[in-house]
Each structure stands twice: as C-alpha cells, then as structure tokens.
Amino acid sequence: SQQGEEDPQALSIQEGENATMNCSYKTSINNLQWYRQNSGRGLVHLILIRSNEREKHSGRLRVTLDTSKKSSSLLITASRAADTASYFCAGWGGSTLGRLYFGRGTQLTVWP
Amino acid sequence: NAGVMQNPRHLVRRRGQEARLRCSPMKGHSHVYWYRQLPEEGLKFMVYLQKENIIDESGMPKERFSAEFPKEGPSILRIQQVVRGDSAAYFCASSGATPGQGNWDYGYTFGSGTRLTVV
Numbered sequence: 001s002q003q004g005e006e007d008p009q010a011l012s013i014q015e016g017e018n019a020t021m022n023c024s025y026k027t028s029i030n031n032l033q034w035y036r037q038n039s040g041r042g043l044v045h046l047i048l049i050r051s052n053e054r055e056k057h058s059g060r061l062r063v064t065l066d067t068s069k070k071s072s073s074l075l076i077t078a079s080r081a082a083d084t085a086s087y088f089c090a091g092w093g094g095s096t097l098g099r100l101y102f103g104r105g106t107q108l109t110v111w112p
Numbered sequence: 113n114a115g116v117m118q119n120p121r122h123l124v125r126r127r128g129q130e131a132r133l134r135c136s137p138m139k140g141h142s143h144v145y146w147y148r149q150l151p152e153e154g155l156k157f158m159v160y161l162q163k164e165n166i167i168d169e170s171g172m173p174k175e176r177f178s179a180e181f182p183k184e185g186p187s188i189l190r191i192q193q194v195v196r197g198d199s200a201a202y203f204c205a206s207s208g209a210t211p212g213q214g215n216w217d218y219g220y221t222f223g224s225g226t227r228l229t230v231v
Contacts, residue, residue, distance in 0.1 A: 102147075104153055
C-alpha cells in the first residue's frame with residue numbers, strides 16, 4: 001500500500017497565489033522528500049526534510065514536517081504558470097534501503 | 113554532466129514479446145532503482161541494484177520480470193512475455209550514496225522514463 005498520500009488530489013490557483021499541498025504517511029520515516037513531475041516527464045527532486053527537522057526552505061518552497069502527526073506540507077509561494085505539474089511526497093523509512101514510498105500526487109494547475 | 117539516461121523513451125510490444133528497458137545512471141552513481149508508474153498513480157518501487165548486485169527486489173513481480181546492473185554498461189529491466197497489464201511508465205533513478213548516510217540531502221535523480229505500451 002502507499003506510504004504517502006497527498007491532499008488535495010488536484011489544486012487550481014491563479015498566478016501569484018500560494019499553493020499548499022499536504023502529505024500524510026503511515027510508518028516511521030528517516031526523511032521525507034518532495035518531487036515534481038511535469039506531464040510525460042521524469043521526477044525532479046525538490047527538497048528533502050529529515051525526521052529531526054521541522055521546517056525547511058528552498059527558494060519559493062517551504063516544507064514542514066510533523067512526525068507526531070505523520071504529516072508534511074509543501075508550500076509554493078508566489079506561484080507561476082511554470083509551476084503547473086504533479087507534486088509527490090515520498091518517504092524513506094530507513095530499514096527499507098533504497099525504497100521510497102510515493103503517494104498518488106497532487107496535480108497543481110496555475111492559471112496565468 | 114548528463115543525468116540519468118533511459119532508453120527507449122517509448123516502446124511498443126505485442127503480447128508475448130520481450131521488453132528490454134535500459135538505464136544509465138549519472139556519472140559516479142553506483143546505486144540504481146527502478147520504479148513503475150501506472151496512469152494517475154504514484155511510483156511503485158520495483159528493485160534496487162548496485163553494481164553486479166541486487167540489493168532489494170521485493171517490489172518485482174515474481175515471474176517474467178528481471179533486472180541486472182552489470183559491471184560495465186547500463187542497468188537493464190527485462191520483461192518477458194509481456195501482457196497488457198505491463199503497460200506503464202518505467203522510471204529509473206540513481207544515487208551516489210546509500211540513502212540516509214551522512215549528510216545526503218539530494219534525493220534521487222530520475223530519468224525521463226520509458227513508456228511501455230503492450231498491444
């Protein structure tokens with residue numbers, strides 16, 4: 001079964017607005033990663049947050065992690081049409097070596 | 113510095129044929145992972161390999177699927193006697209370190225995938 005589950009499944013906003021996507025996971029993780037996938041393309045790694053971190057920033061991205069609630073959020077500020085893509089969270093549990101558990105993703109559409 | 117290279121980008125096979133998907137990891141990366149993605153789904157782990165070794169194949173179907181990562185050359189994901197249900201996008205990723213070691217903060221580098229269609 002999926003380790004990560006993103007919410008919402010689809011999000012539609014205007015350029016300049018902020019986009020927030022949430023992710024919940026089931027078991028303990030060592031780190032949680034967010035990836036972006038443009039239609040028909042591979043995944044691009046955006047940001048990794050470790051289990052002992054609560055918040056991390058990278059450019060217009062802000063990620064939070066709440067291990068007590070087993071949840072994470074990805075905030076994209078001042079969104080652009082080019083941010084239109086699917087966003088996936090993926091957890092790495094430590095005991096499963098290379099395996100990442102992906103959610104189904106959030107499809108973000110940013111309208112110009 | 114090329115990223116992860118996968119070929120072919122698109123592959124069409126008739127039922128019963130064999131499909132061979134190739135993946136060349138990033139230069140300097142010795143860890144390779146294969147994932148499968150069905151439409152509107154997230155990626156599902158299949159297998160994790162290092163040079164000449166299969167580390168974790170718990171996500172691979174027991175029959176018809178095999179993977180290798182030889183000392184020289186790309187990693188190969190092989191699907192024998194393909195069926196319509198094998199139609200999916202297959203992604204390869206690589207990393208330069210064992211996940212979670214040290215200050216590894218880079219995630220995986222994914223290829224653009226091979227889209228397999230079984231007709």
